[in-house]
Amino acid sequence: MYWRTALVILAFLTLAITEMRVTGQTLDVCATCHPNATCEEKVDGTGKACNCMYGFVGNGRTYCQDKNECQIGANKICGQHTACHNTYGSYYCTCLAGYSPSNNMAIFIPNDGTRCQDINECRVQGICGEGGKCTNMQGYFNCLCQVGYQVHNGAEPFHPHQDKALCKAIDCGQPPSALNAVQLSATGTRYGSVATFGCSEGFFWKSGENSSVCGAESVWKGPSLVCEATCGPAPALVNTEVVLQNTSVVFHRCLEGFHSWRGRNTSVCDITGKWQAATMRCREIKPAISDLVVFNEKCLRWKADKYEEDTENYRIAFVGFRAYQRSFHDKRKKLLSSTSDHPEICLNLLPVTNYTISITALSARFTSTLTTNTSLQVPQAPEILYREIEAPFPTLWLRRSVNTLDPISFYQVFVLPLEGTLVFDCSSPKTPDFSSQRKPHGQYITAQLHLRDIGKEMNLTLGDGHYYGGFYNAPLQNGRDYYVILRAVSQWGGAFKHSCVIWAKVRDISYIMKVSSLFAGGSIGVFALGIFLGHCYTWFCKKTRQSS
Template identity: 60%
Template sequence: MWHNRSVVIYRCVDGYHSWRGSYVSVCGSSGEWLGATLRCIEIKPPVNHLSVLNEKCLHWRAEKYEEDEEVYKVTYVGSRDYERSFHDRGKRRLSSKADQLELCLNLLPVTNYSISITALSSRCTATISTNTSLTAPVVYYREFETPVPTLRLRRSPNTLDTISVYQVFVLPVEGVVMFDCSSPVSSGISIKIKSSTEYITAQIDVGHVRTDMNFTVGDGLYYGGFFNAPLENGRNYYIILRAVSQWKSTLKSSCVLWAKVKGTSYVLRVSSLCAAASIGLVALVLLGGYCFTWYGRWC
């Protein structure tokens, strides 16, 4: 009280904060109070119901008290159990007036992530953890014009080097040829061929490819414990390139029909001069009698 006036100052209780209106009520010389218009609302985290969908997209609800645009800063850090030296870090910013928000990130497979979102107006942060699963590898290669199938294998960025291999299959064409790209593998990522005529001619750890490496079918060398035997003259073959990634009990693979050899002629080149193929085939069925017709056309 002072100078014949009385003043009351209002404050929101703990857990609430003032939002609009006057926090002062004055009783003047007339003896009437001018009422305070203060409104108290519950304090809520600016980022609520944070979740990760499809192992890459963040969803959250924005708790805002005004219609103003909010700026969010998103940071993520990833690590891998089987690769101690691996770290994946990234930052994103998003400005929006919306109440329901979504932001998709480029998260890598088989990685443990910690993701934080900060609302810059309040500097409050919400954090969530997520684990991404194994995905089918991509086959990267470059092909050359040679008398026998030759290509240059290439590593892709951020590949799963330590848990991935390339496998080269030779399938002699005898009627109908069945090849299951999703066939399970044993320890060391090797495969058992159902038919004695089919065989793996090479298995190459992706980590050993470095930037790139050349590989020719039938060069008489050993690759991953498999003998790259020369092709027999006068026989027809399919050459299949398979990429396999395996972590614990989960396996993912993708295949490309790389080449078709008729007799001693390399008659079909599946790729263009530079190709990146990822074909998740459950079963690749090759009709040998039909495929080896005029000009080596596709089945």
């Protein structure tokens, strides 16, 4: 509390002393001016005042801050084509690119009348490079190419310091050649150069211009002269063109898409002034192999495009696959030499196989390819030993050859009782077994054997009571005769092929059983009679001894 009171008293005393000084003496205004101000007499003569220096704004006493002269715009303060740069308490001006100050100073203040004027860059020798033509503009310049030059790496107009473009002299290269003419002279290869031509010996100038000029597009224009041989125009051949011609000889060749078909390819101007025309013929180029077809499933035929008498060598390659036999792979090759226009060749293609066949004409180096599928063939019946058997359990034998169709082939053994009218249809897809056939004495399948499961030879005993491929091998009935038929079947994808063969004939076994029974009964009777006679002999001998 005490220190606050002391501060108030001190402030009061200070104020009082200040007032006493002011009252007692005059205030010095200049002493209060800002450092960036000057003290000057007032216009009305009433005293002095503090004024901020040039380049500063403020009250002259407490503050004088920098004035940014450039904020009103470079054009207003520095003039046209200038840039304004503010500094502390001042500013300066510079000229924009393409302009220079009239006082030749890098920086200037425009109060001396200095201004920025256009620089004429075209005064610099070769500023646009060789062949370039300079055009001065306000603040900049550009370049065009002179006549005889072309712009490269850009387009006209261009700026050599900003673009990669430049002018290069037009050069047409060596003058062109003219048919049946020779070059007589040439002034060069640059723009405007001229080359002259004359007809070769043995030819005369019929029409056209004999000069060629290097143009602005770097291309020779002309010549258009036409020189003809003393025999006249070269003979025209169908589908040919002239590739070379001199005084007396013309060389012909076939047009694109055609080939020579015998004959001479030269036309000759003879001593009588007439052309001995070429004899060549030009035929349209066609595939060396066309219209490739398969016939009889195993043979190929095609149309050959070649000279009539020539022999063409062919390479035939074929590969076969089967969907039902993944491990199967039939890959073979054959060679054929033929002079025919429609060659043919037969291949040993396997049945039920997908083939890809390629034929190559070796001299023409042309290949044609097709795909084909072979069909299912009638299976071959095995070798059997036909027998007429009188036995209750006959055993039958067969021998077969291993075939590539074994995975889709099988044998069916039919038993047919010989009663009434016997009808058997080998092509029927029906497969009656012993238990399902409804006729009291109908035919049935007694065994079905898959060929992949049997070897080259096989024995089958009829009536053994076993199951073969799901079919019951039922015993044969007494008192009946049978035919046994073997059916070979190949089946795939809805196709069904077959062949049948009579395997055996089994006769009535009841007679055999009767004879066997009689033989057995007779044997027993003889044996009993022998025992009886022996017993009688023994009794008789005993009686005889007792009587003696």
